[in-house]
Amino acid sequence: MTDALQSVLLDPNAEPIELSLLLLKDITNDFSDDQRIDIGGFAAVYKGRLRNGAVAVKKLSQTLSIHEKKFQQEVASLMRMKHTNIVRFLGYCSDTQEKLSDYSNNNAMLNERERLLCFEFLPRGSLDKYITDESCGLDWHERYDIILGICSGLHYLHTKRSIAYMDLKPENILLDHNMAPKIADFGTLIDQDKSFFTKNFTGISGYMAPEYNNGGPISKRADIFSFGVIILELMTGSRPNYPLSEESAALFANEVAGKWRDRLSNAAYSQQVRMCALIAIKCVCSDKYRRPTTGCIIKILNEVQDSNFLWYWVKTMTPDVAIGIVAAVLILASVVAIILVYQQHRMSSWPWVILFAIGAVPDAVLILLNPSSSCYG
Incomplete structure (x- = not known):
């Protein structure tokens, strides 16, 4: 089961899975104080250690007041939350076991409920x-x-x-x-x-x-x-x-x-x-x-x-980069101008097209090949 959780942790596209209480106890050293990250009115959070990495295990308190249907709705909602800036949900545990109670000398079977959520562990804290x-x-x-x-x-x-x-x-x-x-x-x-x-x-x-x-x-x-x-x-x-x-x-x-x-x-x-x-x-x-x-x-x-x-x-642009950009713009403008003149006047304007190309394009190429000859140098 540890391998399954490890796989979910390492695969960002993996879906959250159901986890056993035994596994969560194992990776948190039975929810020891040494591995407790935080505690609040509704839950305590523990660091769970895996072979390659770690997870955060949230152990809910007051579980008897949590309706099972409500818990399942929450799990379903968490499973749908997938965003870079939302803590990733990895899995959940819903464990209920019957235990004998001798409260008031009246032997009875009581349900002991554990509800836990497992998330990615974020090392830098809050x-x-x-x-x-x-x-x-x-x-x-x-x-x-x-x-x-x-x-x-x-x-x-x-x-x-x-x-x-x-x-x-x-x-x-x-x-x-x-x-x-x-x-x-x-x-x-x-x-x-x-x-x-x-x-x-x-x-x-x-x-x-x-x-x-x-x-x-x-x-x-x-x-x-x-x-x-x-x-x-x-x-x-x-x-x-x-x-x-x-x-x-x-x-x-x-x-x-x-x-x-x-x-x-x-x-x-x-x-x-x-x-x-x-x-x-x-x-x-x-x-x-x-x-x-x-x-x-x-x-x-x-x-x-x-x-x-x-x-x-x-x-922060260097002079060479600036000169290159100017030259590229001149070449592009020349090509565009040639196309526009040709489309407007067709073959009758070829002499003007040739003269424009002779005058503009070589100047741009000269700037590229010899930046020092430009006024931008």
């Missing part, structure tokens, strides 16, 4: 351990990739799986070897609410959307608020007071970008920092209907990333 201000810790590129990765995972949950996560916080975002973020901790807390799933929420107040604190309905917009708080923490190292007006928001974004300027490799990334700050402020808007969607956020982040890359590429 995001909260890496939150610092701009003066130290992760560089901007790492923080930007984490922001984009979290949003991509959230976008998948909202649009492909129709899930409102409702407990997004740094402790529930794990990091792999390459610091890629993965949303975790779905537990047995997923309920179905009409058109989407929600979590039986017991979150931290600093990440809770104000409408939820006031008894409002659960919605995906609450996740956007939590995401905005995480962006602000990643950029500043803390949860600052949120600017209320557009003017104060712009001043705040400029202030954050200014603090980052000393650590940025080139000035073009200041605009990226500023845009992330503005996105975060929009996300934590008290009016949930004014918060952006995950799709809108990803579009903006990709546009800023592409524009920064283009600017960086132009600034």
Whole structure:
């Protein structure tokens, strides 16, 4: 059975499998404290050691209160979650054994239930351990990739799986070897609410959307608020007071970008920092209907990333590369012009075509062969 779990772990396309309680006890050293990673009100998480790699085993508590049908629904939901920025689900265990109880001197057979979930193990732990201000810790590129990765995972949950996560916080975002973020901790807390799933929420107040604190309905917009708080923490190292007006928001974004300027490799990334700050402020808007969607956020982040890359590429371009590009453009323009003139005037304009080719194409070739002869040298 260990080999089967090992195969699922090593094959990213493998489907989750049912696991035996005996196997999970074996790889966690009978759920020893030495291999316990985390513990909460609903479950304890243990590191399971395999021959090649490791897994995370989540042992659910209060199993008597978990209806079997609900557990199976959760497993089915986890099996459908497949995304780079979602912690990978590997398998599950649903074990029930009858044991004799002498409670009140009344010998009776009682069911002892164990419900466990198995996930990929992420060695770098949770995001909260890496939150610092701009003066130290992760560089901007790492923080930007984490922001984009979290949003991509959230976008998948909202649009492909129709899930409102409702407990997004740094402790529930794990990091792999390459610091890629993965949303975790779905537990047995997923309920179905009409058109989407929600979590039986017991979150931290600093990440809770104000409408939820006031008894409002659960919605995906609450996740956007939590995401905005995480962006602000990643950029500043803390949860600052949120600017209320557009003017104060712009001043705040400029202030954050200014603090980052000393650590940025080139000035073009200041605009990226500023845009992330503005996105975060929009996300934590008290009016949930004014918060952006995950799709809108990803579009903006990709546009800023592409524009920064283009600017960086132009600034770092060597003279030889620039000359080659100019020459290639001249040749292409010459060919296009020849085709257009020929199509318009046919054979009667061949003398002009020949003269154009004689004048333009050799100049471009000369630039390629002898860059020093060009005014760009």
